[in-house]
Amino acid sequence: TLVLSFFLLRTLANGALSLLAQNTIAMWFQERLGVATGIHQLGVCASFSLAPYAMTALNDSYGWRESYLVMGV
Numbered sequence: 523t524l525v526l527s528f529f530l531l532r533t534l535a536n537g538a539l540s541l542l543a544q545n546t547i548a549m550w551f552q553e554r555l556g557v558a559t560g561i562h563q564l565g566v567c568a569s570f571s572l573a574p575y576a577m578t579a580l581n582d583s584y585g586w587r588e589s590y591l592v593m594g595v
Contacts (some may be wrong), residue, residue, distance in 0.1 A: 543562070551558040581589040 547558050547562055548555060562569060577589065577593065
């Protein structure tokens with residue numbers, strides 16, 4: 523049951539959301555799709571790069587309990 527749960531979470535959560543984002547961009551931008559996809563990927567890269575700094579600043583300012591609450595919401 524645990525292996526099946528992890529498999530379903532991995533398959534349905536991250537994979538489905540990234541596919542949805544890519545397909546939405548492809549449906550919305552018929553022209554200049556490469557530019558739109560490039561901007562999207564830059565945003566994804568920036569959010570992955572800046573998230574640890576934001577979480578550390580939040581943790582330093584409010585403590586770990588409040589930080590987890592804010593990140594969870």
